[in-house]
Amino acid sequence: MIARKVKNKIMIGLIGLLAIVSAAPLFAIIASIYVNGARIISPRFLVDFPPPPLGGSDGGIGPALVGTLILMALSILIGGGLGLFTGIFLSEYGHHILSHYTRLSLQIMVEFPTVIIGLFAYAVLVLPLRSFNAFAGAFALAIVIIPYVALQVREAYASIPYSLKEAAYSLGVSPFVVNLRILLSVARRGVATALLVGLARAAGETAPLLFTILGTTLSYFEGLDKPIGAVPLLIYNFALSPYERWHEVAWGAAAVLLTIILALFMVTRSLVKEVEL
Numbered sequence: 001m002i003a004r005k006v007k008n009k010i011m012i013g014l015i016g017l018l019a020i021v022s023a024a025p026l027f028a029i030i031a032s033i034y035v036n037g038a039r040i041i042s043p044r045f046l047v048d049f050p051p052p053p054l055g056g057s058d059g060g061i062g063p064a065l066v067g068t069l070i071l072m073a074l075s076i077l078i079g080g081g082l083g084l085f086t087g088i089f090l091s092e093y094g095h096h097i098l099s100h101y102t103r104l105s106l107q108i109m110v111e112f113p114t115v116i117i118g119l120f121a122y123a124v125l126v127l128p129l130r131s132f133n134a135f136a137g138a139f140a141l142a143i144v145i146i147p148y149v150a151l152q153v154r155e156a157y158a159s160i161p162y163s164l165k166e167a168a169y170s171l172g173v174s175p176f177v178v179n180l181r182i183l184l185s186v187a188r189r190g191v192a193t194a195l196l197v198g199l200a201r202a203a204g205e206t207a208p209l210l211f212t213i214l215g216t217t218l219s220y221f222e223g224l225d226k227p228i229g230a231v232p233l234l235i236y237n238f239a240l241s242p243y244e245r246w247h248e249v250a251w252g253a254a255a256v257l258l259t260i261i262l263a264l265f266m267v268t269r270s271l272v273k274e275v276e277l
Helices: 002-040 062-092 097-110 114-129 134-158 162-169 175-186 188-204 231-239 244-273
Strands: none
Touching (some): 002 244, 062 097, 062 175, 062 188, 062 231, 062 244, 097 134, 114 134, 134 188, 175 188, 188 244, 231 244
């Protein structure tokens, strides 16, 4: 009996130690970003243009931050809408052969290299227009987030009790009204979670933007058919530069981007905790 208790305590301690070891790199990354980046963040940093590599003012990430927010909004508008309808289809018509292959395709897309999606958007929207543009970047990000939104929405609708679905359909209204007005109100927190997960994914993507938006830091948003800046792309370019000032801006931009993603994560967790059917 005593030996069993000792073994149990040893295993619990070992599991706890492994959990700490696995989480340590994440906390180390977060701490490193905030230690190096938080000291240069200020209200002016969020609106100023990036500084020259030598001389001049401290600068900021204004155009890139605005560009990221615009790309997030456009991508969730496109990808979130498509993902919502796809998720509803997967949940309500799961027995259909098309649903099976759609779900399989979405699961493959989750693991799909996003750089290939960027190349696809480049071939479809950049080459024909002969210019890098904001819409191409939003289109690429929308493709990236569709599987995340669709699969999360499917789970949200699948969690609705069958009795509620029966009651909704017994009202005699169309399936469109049932799914988008009645059942959506029941699964609204799960759907909101799906959209927030998509937003967080879109906020941190870099690879698709390399081939689509150019990442200009010289101007604010000028239109969907023009190049646009983005925080992940600014971090990538400035971190690879040989200039210490640009390295500092990259650290600050990373801290801002991490704050956005962590805020979305915390809101998502609060929604998940409050889901009640």
